[in-house]
Amino acid sequence: MAPTLYLHWTATGYDWIRPGHYHAIISGGGRVHRLHAYSVDLPAHTYARNSNSVALSCACMGGSPDPWTQPPTPPQLQALCEEAAAIxxxxxxxxxxxxxxxxxxxAEAASNRDGRVMHDNYGPMIWGGTGERWDLLQLEKNGPTDGGDQLRARIRAILAGTDGSPSATQPGQPSGAQLQFRGSTTIQARGEALMVQSDAQGTSWALASDLLARYGIAYAWDANGRRVLIGALDVAPTYRDDSVQASLGWPLFTMTLQTGSAPVVLTGILRPSDAGDRAWCRVVEFAEEFGITVQFDPLSLGERRGG
Known part of the structure:
Protein backbone atom coordinates (compact mmCIF):
# COMPACT_ATOMS: atom_id res chain seq x y z
CA MET A 1 0.00 0.00 0.00
CA ALA A 2 1.23 3.50 -0.82
CA PRO A 3 2.14 5.73 2.14
CA THR A 4 -0.31 8.33 3.41
CA LEU A 5 0.24 11.93 4.48
CA TYR A 6 -1.80 13.10 7.48
CA LEU A 7 -2.28 16.82 8.14
CA HIS A 8 -2.90 18.06 11.70
CA TRP A 9 -2.91 21.00 14.04
CA THR A 10 -1.32 20.79 17.49
CA ALA A 11 -4.00 22.66 19.51
CA THR A 12 -1.21 24.75 21.06
CA GLY A 13 0.40 28.14 20.59
CA TYR A 14 2.33 29.06 17.47
CA ASP A 15 5.77 28.26 18.89
CA TRP A 16 5.09 24.74 20.25
CA ILE A 17 7.80 22.49 18.79
CA ARG A 18 8.17 19.07 20.42
CA PRO A 19 9.58 15.84 18.95
CA GLY A 20 7.78 12.53 19.30
CA HIS A 21 4.31 13.58 18.16
CA TYR A 22 4.63 14.46 14.46
CA HIS A 23 7.30 14.09 11.81
CA ALA A 24 7.32 17.87 11.30
CA ILE A 25 5.69 20.84 13.00
CA ILE A 26 5.18 24.21 11.28
CA SER A 27 5.43 27.22 13.56
CA GLY A 28 3.23 30.30 13.21
CA GLY A 29 5.58 32.11 10.87
CA GLY A 30 5.57 29.21 8.42
CA ARG A 31 8.91 27.61 9.30
CA VAL A 32 8.99 23.83 8.99
CA HIS A 33 10.70 22.03 11.87
CA ARG A 34 11.57 18.51 10.71
CA LEU A 35 11.74 16.46 13.89
CA HIS A 36 11.85 12.86 12.62
CA ALA A 37 12.87 11.26 9.34
CA TYR A 38 9.92 10.85 7.00
CA SER A 39 10.97 7.26 6.37
CA VAL A 40 10.18 6.03 9.90
CA ASP A 41 6.88 5.34 11.66
CA LEU A 42 5.83 7.31 14.72
CA PRO A 43 3.51 5.66 17.24
CA ALA A 44 0.59 7.98 17.94
CA HIS A 45 -0.27 10.80 15.54
CA THR A 46 -3.40 9.35 13.86
CA TYR A 47 -5.41 6.58 15.51
CA ALA A 48 -5.00 3.19 13.74
CA ARG A 49 -3.08 4.90 10.90
CA ASN A 50 0.46 5.34 12.22
CA SER A 51 2.17 2.76 10.00
CA ASN A 52 3.47 3.67 6.54
CA SER A 53 2.51 7.30 7.03
CA VAL A 54 3.89 10.78 7.65
CA ALA A 55 2.32 13.35 9.96
CA LEU A 56 2.69 17.10 9.37
CA SER A 57 1.18 19.52 11.87
CA CYS A 58 0.64 23.27 12.18
CA ALA A 59 1.33 24.71 15.65
CA CYS A 60 -1.93 26.59 16.21
CA MET A 61 -5.53 26.43 17.53
CA GLY A 62 -4.40 26.66 21.16
CA GLY A 63 -6.58 29.61 22.09
CA SER A 64 -8.71 29.29 25.21
CA PRO A 65 -11.66 29.21 25.47
CA ASP A 66 -11.87 29.90 21.73
CA PRO A 67 -9.22 27.98 19.77
CA TRP A 68 -9.83 30.29 16.81
CA THR A 69 -7.99 33.10 18.60
CA GLN A 70 -4.89 31.24 17.31
CA PRO A 71 -5.98 30.04 13.86
CA PRO A 72 -3.71 28.54 11.20
CA THR A 73 -1.81 31.41 9.62
CA PRO A 74 -1.48 31.85 5.85
CA PRO A 75 2.31 31.20 6.03
CA GLN A 76 1.65 27.99 7.97
CA LEU A 77 -0.85 26.68 5.46
CA GLN A 78 1.43 27.56 2.54
CA ALA A 79 4.40 25.83 4.19
CA LEU A 80 2.22 22.82 5.04
CA CYS A 81 1.26 22.43 1.37
CA GLU A 82 4.81 23.01 0.11
CA GLU A 83 6.22 20.43 2.51
CA ALA A 84 3.52 17.93 1.58
CA ALA A 85 4.30 18.51 -2.11
CA ALA A 86 8.04 18.06 -1.51
CA ILE A 87 7.39 14.74 0.25
CA ALA A 107 -10.67 15.42 10.63
CA GLU A 108 -11.11 13.22 7.55
CA ALA A 109 -9.12 10.32 8.99
CA ALA A 110 -11.09 10.43 12.24
CA SER A 111 -14.30 10.10 10.24
CA ASN A 112 -12.80 7.46 7.89
CA ARG A 113 -13.60 9.53 4.81
CA ASP A 114 -11.43 7.26 2.68
CA GLY A 115 -13.32 4.15 3.81
CA ARG A 116 -10.11 2.37 4.74
CA VAL A 117 -10.10 1.96 8.55
CA MET A 118 -13.46 1.05 10.09
CA HIS A 119 -13.31 2.44 13.63
CA ASP A 120 -15.71 4.50 15.71
CA ASN A 121 -16.20 7.94 14.20
CA TYR A 122 -14.36 10.39 16.45
CA GLY A 123 -14.32 13.10 13.80
CA PRO A 124 -16.42 16.24 13.25
CA MET A 125 -20.04 16.13 14.39
CA ILE A 126 -21.22 17.31 10.97
CA TRP A 127 -19.91 13.96 9.68
CA GLY A 128 -21.62 11.97 12.41
CA GLY A 129 -18.65 11.89 14.77
CA THR A 130 -18.08 12.71 18.41
CA GLY A 131 -16.15 15.87 17.59
CA GLU A 132 -12.96 14.71 19.31
CA ARG A 133 -10.80 15.50 16.27
CA TRP A 134 -11.64 18.11 13.65
CA ASP A 135 -8.14 19.22 12.58
CA LEU A 136 -8.26 21.36 9.43
CA LEU A 137 -11.96 20.77 8.79
CA GLN A 138 -11.99 24.55 8.34
CA LEU A 139 -8.99 26.71 7.48
CA GLU A 140 -10.51 29.87 8.95
CA LYS A 141 -13.14 30.69 11.54
CA ASN A 142 -16.65 30.19 10.17
CA GLY A 143 -15.10 29.12 6.88
CA PRO A 144 -16.30 26.30 4.62
CA THR A 145 -15.93 22.76 5.92
CA ASP A 146 -13.85 21.53 2.99
CA GLY A 147 -10.39 22.22 4.43
CA GLY A 148 -9.01 18.91 3.19
CA ASP A 149 -10.18 19.57 -0.37
CA GLN A 150 -8.67 23.06 -0.29
CA LEU A 151 -5.30 21.79 0.93
CA ARG A 152 -5.16 18.97 -1.63
CA ALA A 153 -5.95 21.44 -4.41
CA ARG A 154 -3.05 23.64 -3.29
CA ILE A 155 -0.69 20.66 -3.07
CA ARG A 156 -1.69 19.55 -6.58
CA ALA A 157 -1.04 23.07 -7.89
CA ILE A 158 2.46 23.07 -6.35
CA LEU A 159 3.25 19.69 -7.88
CA ALA A 160 1.92 20.82 -11.25
CA GLY A 161 3.99 24.01 -11.08
CA THR A 162 0.97 26.27 -11.42
CA ASP A 163 1.03 28.07 -8.06
CA GLY A 164 4.25 30.07 -8.56
CA SER A 165 5.98 28.81 -5.42
CA PRO A 166 9.73 28.05 -5.45
CA SER A 167 9.08 24.43 -4.50
CA ALA A 168 7.15 23.96 -7.74
CA THR A 169 10.50 23.85 -9.54
CA GLN A 170 11.39 20.33 -10.57
CA PRO A 171 14.41 18.79 -8.82
CA GLY A 172 17.72 19.39 -10.54
CA GLN A 173 16.42 22.18 -12.77
CA PRO A 174 17.98 25.49 -11.67
CA SER A 175 15.81 28.60 -11.72
CA GLY A 176 15.94 32.10 -10.37
CA ALA A 177 14.04 30.92 -7.30
CA GLN A 178 16.57 28.25 -6.36
CA LEU A 179 19.49 28.82 -4.06
CA GLN A 180 22.63 29.13 -6.16
CA PHE A 181 26.27 28.69 -5.23
CA ARG A 182 28.36 31.72 -6.22
CA GLY A 183 31.84 30.25 -6.00
CA SER A 184 34.14 27.87 -4.18
CA THR A 185 36.88 28.55 -1.69
CA THR A 186 38.63 26.71 1.13
CA ILE A 187 38.44 27.03 4.87
CA GLN A 188 40.46 25.38 7.60
CA ALA A 189 38.84 22.44 9.38
CA ARG A 190 40.93 20.67 12.00
CA GLY A 191 44.00 22.39 10.57
CA GLU A 192 43.49 21.18 6.99
CA ALA A 193 41.91 22.77 3.93
CA LEU A 194 38.25 21.97 3.25
CA MET A 195 36.49 22.99 0.03
CA VAL A 196 33.26 24.95 0.55
CA GLN A 197 30.76 26.81 -1.62
CA SER A 198 29.24 30.19 -0.80
CA ASP A 199 25.71 31.35 -1.63
CA ALA A 200 24.51 34.89 -2.32
CA GLN A 201 24.08 35.57 1.41
CA GLY A 202 27.67 34.55 2.13
CA THR A 203 26.67 31.29 3.83
CA SER A 204 29.23 28.51 3.45
CA TRP A 205 28.11 25.03 2.36
CA ALA A 206 30.16 21.82 2.32
CA LEU A 207 29.57 18.26 1.27
CA ALA A 208 28.13 16.42 4.24
CA SER A 209 30.39 13.46 3.50
CA ASP A 210 33.49 15.69 3.65
CA LEU A 211 32.53 17.14 7.02
CA LEU A 212 31.62 13.78 8.52
CA ALA A 213 34.84 12.18 7.29
CA ARG A 214 36.96 15.09 8.57
CA TYR A 215 35.60 14.57 12.08
CA GLY A 216 35.60 10.79 12.00
CA ILE A 217 31.83 10.49 12.42
CA ALA A 218 30.46 7.19 11.15
CA TYR A 219 27.60 7.50 8.67
CA ALA A 220 25.63 5.66 6.00
CA TRP A 221 23.52 6.98 3.12
CA ASP A 222 19.90 5.80 2.99
CA ALA A 223 18.91 6.53 -0.61
CA ASN A 224 15.28 5.47 -0.21
CA GLY A 225 14.76 7.77 2.75
CA ARG A 226 17.00 10.57 1.43
CA ARG A 227 18.84 10.68 4.73
CA VAL A 228 22.31 10.38 6.18
CA LEU A 229 22.35 7.99 9.14
CA ILE A 230 24.73 9.15 11.88
CA GLY A 231 26.52 6.74 14.17
CA ALA A 232 27.46 9.32 16.84
CA LEU A 233 25.94 8.74 20.28
CA ASP A 234 26.67 12.17 21.79
CA VAL A 235 24.51 14.37 19.54
CA ALA A 236 21.30 16.01 20.82
CA PRO A 237 19.30 17.68 18.03
CA THR A 238 18.38 21.31 18.70
CA TYR A 239 15.52 21.63 16.15
CA ARG A 240 16.72 25.02 14.99
CA ASP A 241 14.42 27.89 14.09
CA ASP A 242 16.53 28.61 10.99
CA SER A 243 16.59 25.10 9.53
CA VAL A 244 16.81 24.66 5.76
CA GLN A 245 13.42 25.00 4.05
CA ALA A 246 11.88 23.57 0.88
CA SER A 247 11.68 27.14 -0.48
CA LEU A 248 15.40 26.90 -1.35
CA GLY A 249 14.16 25.03 -4.41
CA TRP A 250 16.34 21.90 -4.26
CA PRO A 251 15.42 18.40 -3.10
CA LEU A 252 16.18 18.04 0.59
CA PHE A 253 17.92 15.39 2.66
CA THR A 254 17.96 14.94 6.41
CA MET A 255 20.78 13.89 8.70
CA THR A 256 19.30 11.67 11.38
CA LEU A 257 20.37 9.65 14.37
CA GLN A 258 20.31 5.86 14.05
CA THR A 259 17.50 5.27 16.53
CA GLY A 260 13.99 3.93 16.07
CA SER A 261 12.41 7.38 15.88
CA ALA A 262 15.27 8.81 13.78
CA PRO A 263 15.49 12.37 15.21
CA VAL A 264 16.64 14.91 12.62
CA VAL A 265 19.99 16.55 13.36
CA LEU A 266 19.93 18.90 10.38
CA THR A 267 18.51 19.32 6.88
CA GLY A 268 20.49 20.01 3.71
CA ILE A 269 20.04 20.09 -0.05
CA LEU A 270 20.74 17.64 -2.85
CA ARG A 271 22.44 19.06 -5.93
CA PRO A 272 23.32 17.17 -9.10
CA SER A 273 26.91 16.55 -10.19
CA ASP A 274 28.71 14.35 -12.70
CA ALA A 275 28.93 11.74 -9.94
CA GLY A 276 25.21 11.94 -9.15
CA ASP A 277 23.32 13.89 -6.52
CA ARG A 278 25.53 15.22 -3.72
CA ALA A 279 24.37 16.17 -0.23
CA TRP A 280 25.36 19.68 0.92
CA CYS A 281 24.83 21.22 4.36
CA ARG A 282 25.59 24.58 5.97
CA VAL A 283 29.02 24.53 7.58
CA VAL A 284 28.27 26.58 10.69
CA GLU A 285 25.05 24.67 11.36
CA PHE A 286 26.94 21.37 11.11
CA ALA A 287 29.56 22.65 13.53
CA GLU A 288 27.01 23.86 16.05
CA GLU A 289 25.02 20.62 15.97
CA PHE A 290 28.12 18.45 16.41
CA GLY A 291 29.84 20.57 19.07
CA ILE A 292 32.69 21.80 16.85
CA THR A 293 34.45 25.05 17.72
CA VAL A 294 34.01 27.83 15.16
CA GLN A 295 36.02 30.96 14.47
CA PHE A 296 35.01 33.70 12.06
CA ASP A 297 36.82 36.23 9.84
CA PRO A 298 38.00 34.00 8.31
CA LEU A 299 35.72 31.04 8.95
CA SER A 300 37.53 28.03 10.38
CA LEU A 301 36.51 24.92 12.29
CA GLY A 302 38.45 23.54 15.23
CA GLU A 303 38.07 20.36 17.21
CA ARG A 304 34.91 18.58 18.20
CA ARG A 305 34.12 18.75 21.88
CA GLY A 306 33.91 15.27 23.35
CA GLY A 307 34.84 13.52 20.12
Whole structure:
Protein backbone atom coordinates (compact mmCIF):
# COMPACT_ATOMS: atom_id res chain seq x y z
CA MET A 1 0.00 0.00 0.00
CA ALA A 2 1.23 3.50 -0.82
CA PRO A 3 2.14 5.73 2.14
CA THR A 4 -0.31 8.33 3.41
CA LEU A 5 0.24 11.93 4.48
CA TYR A 6 -1.80 13.10 7.48
CA LEU A 7 -2.28 16.82 8.14
CA HIS A 8 -2.90 18.06 11.70
CA TRP A 9 -2.91 21.00 14.04
CA THR A 10 -1.32 20.79 17.49
CA ALA A 11 -4.00 22.66 19.51
CA THR A 12 -1.21 24.75 21.06
CA GLY A 13 0.40 28.14 20.59
CA TYR A 14 2.33 29.06 17.47
CA ASP A 15 5.77 28.26 18.89
CA TRP A 16 5.09 24.74 20.25
CA ILE A 17 7.80 22.49 18.79
CA ARG A 18 8.17 19.07 20.42
CA PRO A 19 9.58 15.84 18.95
CA GLY A 20 7.78 12.53 19.30
CA HIS A 21 4.31 13.58 18.16
CA TYR A 22 4.63 14.46 14.46
CA HIS A 23 7.30 14.09 11.81
CA ALA A 24 7.32 17.87 11.30
CA ILE A 25 5.69 20.84 13.00
CA ILE A 26 5.18 24.21 11.28
CA SER A 27 5.43 27.22 13.56
CA GLY A 28 3.23 30.30 13.21
CA GLY A 29 5.58 32.11 10.87
CA GLY A 30 5.57 29.21 8.42
CA ARG A 31 8.91 27.61 9.30
CA VAL A 32 8.99 23.83 8.99
CA HIS A 33 10.70 22.03 11.87
CA ARG A 34 11.57 18.51 10.71
CA LEU A 35 11.74 16.46 13.89
CA HIS A 36 11.85 12.86 12.62
CA ALA A 37 12.87 11.26 9.34
CA TYR A 38 9.92 10.85 7.00
CA SER A 39 10.97 7.26 6.37
CA VAL A 40 10.18 6.03 9.90
CA ASP A 41 6.88 5.34 11.66
CA LEU A 42 5.83 7.31 14.72
CA PRO A 43 3.51 5.66 17.24
CA ALA A 44 0.59 7.98 17.94
CA HIS A 45 -0.27 10.80 15.54
CA THR A 46 -3.40 9.35 13.86
CA TYR A 47 -5.41 6.58 15.51
CA ALA A 48 -5.00 3.19 13.74
CA ARG A 49 -3.08 4.90 10.90
CA ASN A 50 0.46 5.34 12.22
CA SER A 51 2.17 2.76 10.00
CA ASN A 52 3.47 3.67 6.54
CA SER A 53 2.51 7.30 7.03
CA VAL A 54 3.89 10.78 7.65
CA ALA A 55 2.32 13.35 9.96
CA LEU A 56 2.69 17.10 9.37
CA SER A 57 1.18 19.52 11.87
CA CYS A 58 0.64 23.27 12.18
CA ALA A 59 1.33 24.71 15.65
CA CYS A 60 -1.93 26.59 16.21
CA MET A 61 -5.53 26.43 17.53
CA GLY A 62 -4.40 26.66 21.16
CA GLY A 63 -6.58 29.61 22.09
CA SER A 64 -8.71 29.29 25.21
CA PRO A 65 -11.66 29.21 25.47
CA ASP A 66 -11.87 29.90 21.73
CA PRO A 67 -9.22 27.98 19.77
CA TRP A 68 -9.83 30.29 16.81
CA THR A 69 -7.99 33.10 18.60
CA GLN A 70 -4.89 31.24 17.31
CA PRO A 71 -5.98 30.04 13.86
CA PRO A 72 -3.71 28.54 11.20
CA THR A 73 -1.81 31.41 9.62
CA PRO A 74 -1.48 31.85 5.85
CA PRO A 75 2.31 31.20 6.03
CA GLN A 76 1.65 27.99 7.97
CA LEU A 77 -0.85 26.68 5.46
CA GLN A 78 1.43 27.56 2.54
CA ALA A 79 4.40 25.83 4.19
CA LEU A 80 2.22 22.82 5.04
CA CYS A 81 1.26 22.43 1.37
CA GLU A 82 4.81 23.01 0.11
CA GLU A 83 6.22 20.43 2.51
CA ALA A 84 3.52 17.93 1.58
CA ALA A 85 4.30 18.51 -2.11
CA ALA A 86 8.04 18.06 -1.51
CA ILE A 87 7.39 14.74 0.25
CA UNK A 88 5.00 13.62 -2.48
CA UNK A 89 7.56 14.50 -5.14
CA UNK A 90 10.25 12.53 -3.30
CA UNK A 91 7.92 9.53 -3.44
CA UNK A 92 7.51 9.94 -7.21
CA UNK A 93 3.94 11.22 -7.03
CA UNK A 94 2.43 13.54 -9.62
CA UNK A 95 -0.38 16.01 -9.02
CA UNK A 96 -3.11 13.51 -9.87
CA UNK A 97 -1.87 11.20 -7.08
CA UNK A 98 -3.08 13.69 -4.44
CA UNK A 99 -6.46 12.33 -3.36
CA UNK A 100 -8.30 11.76 -0.09
CA UNK A 101 -6.71 8.30 0.00
CA UNK A 102 -3.16 9.65 -0.06
CA UNK A 103 -3.40 13.02 1.74
CA UNK A 104 -5.90 13.41 4.57
CA UNK A 105 -6.60 15.88 7.35
CA UNK A 106 -7.01 14.39 10.82
CA ALA A 107 -10.67 15.42 10.63
CA GLU A 108 -11.11 13.22 7.55
CA ALA A 109 -9.12 10.32 8.99
CA ALA A 110 -11.09 10.43 12.24
CA SER A 111 -14.30 10.10 10.24
CA ASN A 112 -12.80 7.46 7.89
CA ARG A 113 -13.60 9.53 4.81
CA ASP A 114 -11.43 7.26 2.68
CA GLY A 115 -13.32 4.15 3.81
CA ARG A 116 -10.11 2.37 4.74
CA VAL A 117 -10.10 1.96 8.55
CA MET A 118 -13.46 1.05 10.09
CA HIS A 119 -13.31 2.44 13.63
CA ASP A 120 -15.71 4.50 15.71
CA ASN A 121 -16.20 7.94 14.20
CA TYR A 122 -14.36 10.39 16.45
CA GLY A 123 -14.32 13.10 13.80
CA PRO A 124 -16.42 16.24 13.25
CA MET A 125 -20.04 16.13 14.39
CA ILE A 126 -21.22 17.31 10.97
CA TRP A 127 -19.91 13.96 9.68
CA GLY A 128 -21.62 11.97 12.41
CA GLY A 129 -18.65 11.89 14.77
CA THR A 130 -18.08 12.71 18.41
CA GLY A 131 -16.15 15.87 17.59
CA GLU A 132 -12.96 14.71 19.31
CA ARG A 133 -10.80 15.50 16.27
CA TRP A 134 -11.64 18.11 13.65
CA ASP A 135 -8.14 19.22 12.58
CA LEU A 136 -8.26 21.36 9.43
CA LEU A 137 -11.96 20.77 8.79
CA GLN A 138 -11.99 24.55 8.34
CA LEU A 139 -8.99 26.71 7.48
CA GLU A 140 -10.51 29.87 8.95
CA LYS A 141 -13.14 30.69 11.54
CA ASN A 142 -16.65 30.19 10.17
CA GLY A 143 -15.10 29.12 6.88
CA PRO A 144 -16.30 26.30 4.62
CA THR A 145 -15.93 22.76 5.92
CA ASP A 146 -13.85 21.53 2.99
CA GLY A 147 -10.39 22.22 4.43
CA GLY A 148 -9.01 18.91 3.19
CA ASP A 149 -10.18 19.57 -0.37
CA GLN A 150 -8.67 23.06 -0.29
CA LEU A 151 -5.30 21.79 0.93
CA ARG A 152 -5.16 18.97 -1.63
CA ALA A 153 -5.95 21.44 -4.41
CA ARG A 154 -3.05 23.64 -3.29
CA ILE A 155 -0.69 20.66 -3.07
CA ARG A 156 -1.69 19.55 -6.58
CA ALA A 157 -1.04 23.07 -7.89
CA ILE A 158 2.46 23.07 -6.35
CA LEU A 159 3.25 19.69 -7.88
CA ALA A 160 1.92 20.82 -11.25
CA GLY A 161 3.99 24.01 -11.08
CA THR A 162 0.97 26.27 -11.42
CA ASP A 163 1.03 28.07 -8.06
CA GLY A 164 4.25 30.07 -8.56
CA SER A 165 5.98 28.81 -5.42
CA PRO A 166 9.73 28.05 -5.45
CA SER A 167 9.08 24.43 -4.50
CA ALA A 168 7.15 23.96 -7.74
CA THR A 169 10.50 23.85 -9.54
CA GLN A 170 11.39 20.33 -10.57
CA PRO A 171 14.41 18.79 -8.82
CA GLY A 172 17.72 19.39 -10.54
CA GLN A 173 16.42 22.18 -12.77
CA PRO A 174 17.98 25.49 -11.67
CA SER A 175 15.81 28.60 -11.72
CA GLY A 176 15.94 32.10 -10.37
CA ALA A 177 14.04 30.92 -7.30
CA GLN A 178 16.57 28.25 -6.36
CA LEU A 179 19.49 28.82 -4.06
CA GLN A 180 22.63 29.13 -6.16
CA PHE A 181 26.27 28.69 -5.23
CA ARG A 182 28.36 31.72 -6.22
CA GLY A 183 31.84 30.25 -6.00
CA SER A 184 34.14 27.87 -4.18
CA THR A 185 36.88 28.55 -1.69
CA THR A 186 38.63 26.71 1.13
CA ILE A 187 38.44 27.03 4.87
CA GLN A 188 40.46 25.38 7.60
CA ALA A 189 38.84 22.44 9.38
CA ARG A 190 40.93 20.67 12.00
CA GLY A 191 44.00 22.39 10.57
CA GLU A 192 43.49 21.18 6.99
CA ALA A 193 41.91 22.77 3.93
CA LEU A 194 38.25 21.97 3.25
CA MET A 195 36.49 22.99 0.03
CA VAL A 196 33.26 24.95 0.55
CA GLN A 197 30.76 26.81 -1.62
CA SER A 198 29.24 30.19 -0.80
CA ASP A 199 25.71 31.35 -1.63
CA ALA A 200 24.51 34.89 -2.32
CA GLN A 201 24.08 35.57 1.41
CA GLY A 202 27.67 34.55 2.13
CA THR A 203 26.67 31.29 3.83
CA SER A 204 29.23 28.51 3.45
CA TRP A 205 28.11 25.03 2.36
CA ALA A 206 30.16 21.82 2.32
CA LEU A 207 29.57 18.26 1.27
CA ALA A 208 28.13 16.42 4.24
CA SER A 209 30.39 13.46 3.50
CA ASP A 210 33.49 15.69 3.65
CA LEU A 211 32.53 17.14 7.02
CA LEU A 212 31.62 13.78 8.52
CA ALA A 213 34.84 12.18 7.29
CA ARG A 214 36.96 15.09 8.57
CA TYR A 215 35.60 14.57 12.08
CA GLY A 216 35.60 10.79 12.00
CA ILE A 217 31.83 10.49 12.42
CA ALA A 218 30.46 7.19 11.15
CA TYR A 219 27.60 7.50 8.67
CA ALA A 220 25.63 5.66 6.00
CA TRP A 221 23.52 6.98 3.12
CA ASP A 222 19.90 5.80 2.99
CA ALA A 223 18.91 6.53 -0.61
CA ASN A 224 15.28 5.47 -0.21
CA GLY A 225 14.76 7.77 2.75
CA ARG A 226 17.00 10.57 1.43
CA ARG A 227 18.84 10.68 4.73
CA VAL A 228 22.31 10.38 6.18
CA LEU A 229 22.35 7.99 9.14
CA ILE A 230 24.73 9.15 11.88
CA GLY A 231 26.52 6.74 14.17
CA ALA A 232 27.46 9.32 16.84
CA LEU A 233 25.94 8.74 20.28
CA ASP A 234 26.67 12.17 21.79
CA VAL A 235 24.51 14.37 19.54
CA ALA A 236 21.30 16.01 20.82
CA PRO A 237 19.30 17.68 18.03
CA THR A 238 18.38 21.31 18.70
CA TYR A 239 15.52 21.63 16.15
CA ARG A 240 16.72 25.02 14.99
CA ASP A 241 14.42 27.89 14.09
CA ASP A 242 16.53 28.61 10.99
CA SER A 243 16.59 25.10 9.53
CA VAL A 244 16.81 24.66 5.76
CA GLN A 245 13.42 25.00 4.05
CA ALA A 246 11.88 23.57 0.88
CA SER A 247 11.68 27.14 -0.48
CA LEU A 248 15.40 26.90 -1.35
CA GLY A 249 14.16 25.03 -4.41
CA TRP A 250 16.34 21.90 -4.26
CA PRO A 251 15.42 18.40 -3.10
CA LEU A 252 16.18 18.04 0.59
CA PHE A 253 17.92 15.39 2.66
CA THR A 254 17.96 14.94 6.41
CA MET A 255 20.78 13.89 8.70
CA THR A 256 19.30 11.67 11.38
CA LEU A 257 20.37 9.65 14.37
CA GLN A 258 20.31 5.86 14.05
CA THR A 259 17.50 5.27 16.53
CA GLY A 260 13.99 3.93 16.07
CA SER A 261 12.41 7.38 15.88
CA ALA A 262 15.27 8.81 13.78
CA PRO A 263 15.49 12.37 15.21
CA VAL A 264 16.64 14.91 12.62
CA VAL A 265 19.99 16.55 13.36
CA LEU A 266 19.93 18.90 10.38
CA THR A 267 18.51 19.32 6.88
CA GLY A 268 20.49 20.01 3.71
CA ILE A 269 20.04 20.09 -0.05
CA LEU A 270 20.74 17.64 -2.85
CA ARG A 271 22.44 19.06 -5.93
CA PRO A 272 23.32 17.17 -9.10
CA SER A 273 26.91 16.55 -10.19
CA ASP A 274 28.71 14.35 -12.70
CA ALA A 275 28.93 11.74 -9.94
CA GLY A 276 25.21 11.94 -9.15
CA ASP A 277 23.32 13.89 -6.52
CA ARG A 278 25.53 15.22 -3.72
CA ALA A 279 24.37 16.17 -0.23
CA TRP A 280 25.36 19.68 0.92
CA CYS A 281 24.83 21.22 4.36
CA ARG A 282 25.59 24.58 5.97
CA VAL A 283 29.02 24.53 7.58
CA VAL A 284 28.27 26.58 10.69
CA GLU A 285 25.05 24.67 11.36
CA PHE A 286 26.94 21.37 11.11
CA ALA A 287 29.56 22.65 13.53
CA GLU A 288 27.01 23.86 16.05
CA GLU A 289 25.02 20.62 15.97
CA PHE A 290 28.12 18.45 16.41
CA GLY A 291 29.84 20.57 19.07
CA ILE A 292 32.69 21.80 16.85
CA THR A 293 34.45 25.05 17.72
CA VAL A 294 34.01 27.83 15.16
CA GLN A 295 36.02 30.96 14.47
CA PHE A 296 35.01 33.70 12.06
CA ASP A 297 36.82 36.23 9.84
CA PRO A 298 38.00 34.00 8.31
CA LEU A 299 35.72 31.04 8.95
CA SER A 300 37.53 28.03 10.38
CA LEU A 301 36.51 24.92 12.29
CA GLY A 302 38.45 23.54 15.23
CA GLU A 303 38.07 20.36 17.21
CA ARG A 304 34.91 18.58 18.20
CA ARG A 305 34.12 18.75 21.88
CA GLY A 306 33.91 15.27 23.35
CA GLY A 307 34.84 13.52 20.12
Missing amino acids: ARSWGWSADAITVRTVMTH
